Amino acid sequence: MPTYAYPSRTVRDAEVPLLEAGAPLMARAAAALARFSAEVLRARRGLVTGSRVCVLAGPGNNAGDALYAAAALARLGARVGVIVLFGTTHGNGLAAAVRAGADVIDLDSGQDTAQRTAALTELTRAGLVLDGILGTGGRRGLPPHVARLIRDWRESEFGGTVVAVDMPSDLDPASAGPESRIHADATLTFGGLKAELIDPRSARFTGPVHVVDIGLGLSAEAAVAELLAPEDLATEFPRPGPESHKYSRGVIGVVAGSREYPGAGVLTTGAAVGTAPGMVRFLGAHDVGERVLDRHAEVVLGPGRLDALVVGSGDPETGAIETGLATIAGTAVPVVLDAGAIEMVGHAEAAPVPGAAGRLHGRPVVLTPHAGELSRLLSRLLGEIITAGRVAADPLLWARRAAADTGHIVLLKGSQTVIACPDGFAVLPAPGPASLATAGSGDVLTGIIGTLLAAAQAKRRTGGEDGPMPDRVVAHTAGLGVLLHNAAGYLSINAEQLVTAVGQVTSALVHSGRAADGILVQ
Numbered sequence: 001m002p003t004y005a006y007p008s009r010t011v012r013d014a015e016v017p018l019l020e021a022g023a024p025l026m027a028r029a030a031a032a033l034a035r036f037s038a039e040v041l042r043a044r045r046g047l048v049t050g051s052r053v054c055v056l057a058g059p060g061n062n063a064g065d066a067l068y069a070a071a072a073l074a075r076l077g078a079r080v081g082v083i084v085l086f087g088t089t090h091g092n093g094l095a096a097a098v099r100a101g102a103d104v105i106d107l108d109s110g111q112d113t114a115q116r117t118a119a120l121t122e123l124t125r126a127g128l129v130l131d132g133i134l135g136t137g138g139r140r141g142l143p144p145h146v147a148r149l150i151r152d153w154r155e156s157e158f159g160g161t162v163v164a165v166d167m168p169s170d171l172d173p174a175s176a177g178p179e180s181r182i183h184a185d186a187t188l189t190f191g192g193l194k195a196e197l198i199d200p201r202s203a204r205f206t207g208p209v210h211v212v213d214i215g216l217g218l219s220a221e222a223a224v225a226e227l228l229a230p231e232d233l234a235t236e237f238p239r240p241g242p243e244s245h246k247y248s249r250g251v252i253g254v255v256a257g258s259r260e261y262p263g264a265g266v267l268t269t270g271a272a273v274g275t276a277p278g279m280v281r282f283l284g285a286h287d288v289g290e291r292v293l294d295r296h297a298e299v300v301l302g303p304g305r306l307d308a309l310v311v312g313s314g315d316p317e318t319g320a321i322e323t324g325l326a327t328i329a330g331t332a333v334p335v336v337l338d339a340g341a342i343e344m345v346g347h348a349e350a351a352p353v354p355g356a357a358g359r360l361h362g363r364p365v366v367l368t369p370h371a372g373e374l375s376r377l378l379s380r381l382l383g384e385i386i387t388a389g390r391v392a393a394d395p396l397l398w399a400r401r402a403a404a405d406t407g408h409i410v411l412l413k414g415s416q417t418v419i420a421c422p423d424g425f426a427v428l429p430a431p432g433p434a435s436l437a438t439a440g441s442g443d444v445l446t447g448i449i450g451t452l453l454a455a456a457q458a459k460r461r462t463g464g465e466d467g468p469m470p471d472r473v474v475a476h477t478a479g480l481g482v483l484l485h486n487a488a489g490y491l492s493i494n495a496e497q498l499v500t501a502v503g504q505v506t507s508a509l510v511h512s513g514r515a516a517d518g519i520l521v522q
């Protein structure tokens with residue numbers, strides 16, 4: 001199952017009726033936090049007893065979670081110190097911690113030097129710090145005395161573990177990370193993954209994020225994003241069944257490669273073959289097609305009915321692109337545009353391929369740019385220079401912007417690939433190995449994604465579903481393609497090996513979900 005992410009507001013709203021009905025949400029959150037914290041302490045020193053735990057307690061319920069968890073840890077023998085940062089905190093939580101033996105330092109406005117020194121000592125010697133300063137009720141900016149304490153602490157010899165409660169306090173993904181910010185080693189978030197936490201730029205503040213179900217029952221429809229893990233590929237890969245035949249499994253068309261880059265045609269088509277469709281049709285240039293056929297005898301040359309089309313890897317000539325698009329005229333089959341074909345999008349007037357906009361209309365289109373290609377597309381769309389550096393610095397923002405402006409799904413390739421739908425919904429597949437950063441790797445990705453889309457489209461067709469595939473389904477399917485690319489990446493060091501590895505991973509997936517477990521290394 002994917003992990004869905006929600007705006008904080010959605011999570012807070014979902015809590016209200018449950019709290020009114022008396023659901024013990026905070027008790028559930030605190031119990032999970034105590035269990036997680038005890039594991040952290042045991043991993044550090046083998047036992048909880050005698051460990052030092054420090055709670056940074058803000059004014060709201062976020063501190064409540066931390067204080068009740070700290071009380072539970074104190075009952076297990078931990079020595080707990082609570083720093084009350086704002087003069088006031090969660091009363092019942094504080095009482096519980098004190099009853100369990102916690103010491104309290106009241107920093108108030110930070111004027112008292114002795115209290116400041118005591119607070120810093122408490123923080124610095126802790127094996128575990130629970131950041132309960134602010135959660136979903138937080139506004140940006142910490143009071144100066146709190147910011148100063150955090151800065152002094154971060155400059156100290158601290159060697160403990162920091163766990164953020166629900167989210168790192170005052171989380172600002174855009175911040176370059178000044179010293180007065182909480183940098184957590186792990187974040188335990190309650191009820192649902194908060195959208196701020198999935199921003200690729202937040203990772204350096206959150207550490208790994210763990211979601212704790214406290215029974216809010218949030219629906220997938222309310223989500224603004226989903227995270228995909230390797231297990232999702234193992235679960236969802238379209239395996240053939242006894243009823244399957246080549247047309248029910250999907251026919252993928254490939255327009256890739258050129259006189260200048262013939263290898264891209266071979267790689268994209270090879271990846272399509274390796275992802276196990278019903279059939280691969282190669283629609284690119286004749287001489288590239290001959291090379292493709294030399295390597296992959298099962299490929300059919302020339303047009304015919306398709307369930308998806310990939311266009312653009314290796315900058316195919318305009319004539320080949322026109323042939324490919326003409327093949328799918330009058331259908332709603334999905335199209336993947338890569339590399340040179342992305343140049344067709346975002347022109348106010350004459351596009352490089354005449355009539356392309358009309359051919360793309362009314363069907364799902366996935367663009368697969370890297371940061372440089374997306375920067376060129378955005379610059380065309382927005383009429384100002386958007387550098388690749390800016391795109392790479394905030395991938396989610398720019399992918400969403402391009403998706404909204406083009407009406408297409410944008411898959412921005414990078415160390416954290418992000419996929420954005422025109423409505424802002426995002427799919428974030430787990431990151432893959434850095435070895436995928438190599439020439440030809442993107443060509444392989446488009447072949448995989450196109451084939452998975454063809455399989456999904458064929459399933460819709462045989463199931464009698466009309467109309468274009470919904471954007472979120474397309475983005476999700478593209479995300480599964482990224483996971484397959486990642487899994488193959490762990491078995492290879494260059495694009496040619498990657499194609500072979502795609503076939504190996506697919507073979508494991510097709511023949512046994514279990515066998516795949518051994519291969520889908522992450």
Ligand SMILES: NC(=O)C1=CN([C@@H]2O[C@H](COP(=O)(O)OP(=O)(O)OC[C@H]3O[C@@H](n4cnc5c(N)ncnc54)[C@H](O)[C@@H]3O)[C@@H](O)[C@H]2O)[C@@H](O)CC1
Pocket residue numbers: 015019025026027029030058059060061062063065133134135136137138139140141142143165166167190214
């Ligand atoms: N509602 C519930 O019962 C549950 C809440 N939970 C926890 O409660 C948190 C939300 O609690 P709250 O709504 O109390 O919100 P917070 O704990 O984030 O704190 C809000 C308080 O902080 C003040 N504040 C906000 N930003 C500030 C700033 N920059 N500087 C100084 N003061 C600031 C606000 O005026 C308000 O008094 C969640 O993040 C989660 O940790 C969980 O226990 C799950 C159940």
